[in-house]
Amino acid sequence: MAQIPTDYYRKKWSPEEDSILTEYIRTHGEGHWTSLPVKAGLKRKGKSCRLRWFNHLHPNIKRGNFSGDEEDLIIRLHRLLGNRWSLIAKRLSGRTDNDVKNYWNTHLCKRLTQEDNPTHPPIKKIKSKYCSWNSTVTDKVEKINVVANGESNTKCDPSHENKTITKTAGCILNKYSVCCEKENKEESYHDTVEQNLQSHEPVSISSQHDLLQPEINPNLLYPDSISPMLLSDFCDFWGNV
DNA sequence: AAGAATATCAACCGCACGTGC
DNA sequence: CGCACGTGCGGTTGATATTCT
Numbered sequence: 468m469a470q471i472p473t474d475y476y477r478k479k480w481s482p483e484e485d486s487i488l489t490e491y492i493r494t495h496g497e498g499h500w501t502s503l504p505v506k507a508g509l510k511r512k513g514k515s516c517r518l519r520w521f522n523h524l525h526p527n528i529k530r531g532n533f534s535g536d537e538e539d540l541i542i543r544l545h546r547l548l549g550n551r552w553s554l555i556a557k558r559l560s561g562r563t564d565n566d567v568k569n570y571w572n573t574h575l576c577k578r579l580t581q582e583d584n585p586t587h588p589p590i591k592k593i594k595s596k597y598c599s600w601n602s603t604v605t606d607k608v609e610k611i612n613v614v615a616n617g618e619s620n621t622k623c624d625p626s627h628e629n630k631t632i633t634k635t636a637g638c639i640l641n642k643y644s645v646c647c648e649k650e651n652k653e654e655s656y657h658d659t660v661e662q663n664l665q666s667h668e669p670v671s672i673s674s675q676h677d678l679l680q681p682e683i684n685p686n687l688l689y690p691d692s693i694s695p696m697l698l699s700d701f702c703d704f705w706g707n708v
Numbered sequence: 709a710a711g712a713a714t715a716t717c718a719a720c721c722g723c724a725c726g727t728g729c
Numbered sequence: 730c731g732c733a734c735g736t737g738c739g740g741t742t743g744a745t746a747t748t749c750t
Binding site for chain 2: 477478479480512514515518519522523565566569570572573574
């Protein structure tokens with residue numbers, strides 16, 4: 468069994484290692500990452516192999532600078548989905564979640580903050596074990612949450628499932644004629660929706676368990692800020708939930 | 709020219725979730 | 730039902746590159 472050296476931490480992948488990994492996956496296919504290092508003779512952890520493959524060695528990976536269109540799409544999808552990098556990356560052909568995340572953190576987040584664009588208030592990072600679904604929150608959204616539910620949803624604790632419906636995501640959902648049967652809070656929802664849409668606030672998603680499959684109503688006039696492309700992204704997103 | 713500061717991004721970790729037993 | 734295991738995700742870190750003083 469291959470031993471993992473004590474100095475392997477942050478060790479860069481060598482061309483030889485890349486070659487071994489690529490050849491192994493070409494022969495045996497993806498998956499079984501835990502046992503892959505031993506079988507392939509790599510002194511790496513399985514997760515490291517998986518990461519290397521999906522972030523660098525996969526044949527479909529696109530290199531080079533992000534285009535203006537890609538930037539624009541990232542910004543708009545981030546506004547819709549928050550820090551759900553894997554979902555955003557799926558909409559950018561050849562880009563990985565790590566690439567998108569890095570690009571956002573090093574370029575876009577900083578730039579948007581500097582531009583003091585009212586549609587992009589300063590972003591707060593929430594450190595919570597339950598916040599993988601909701602890591603982007605604005606002050607206004609928090610206030611709306613309090614008004615709508617009587618408490619903030621920033622904890623996103625699953626035990627609060629029925630209380631986290633503010634559903635800042637709901638601001639878009641409702642505009643697509645979505646109603647929440649779960650708590651029969653359509654009225655407060657629509658208030659939230661209208662407020663958010665009018666101000667073009669960023670949105671975040673609190674809990675996938677609370678959200679319902681949207682129904683697209685062709686008779687509704689969608690706000691300018693939501694383009695048909697984003698609409699399709701949104702539908703795709705729901706298809707993946 | 710050189711050291712310090714900052715930016716970039718690859719690599720890792722911890723956690724959540726799904727699945728099989 | 731509960732446990733173990735594999736996988737995938739987002740957040741964070743650290744090495745290296747680049748820019749600044």
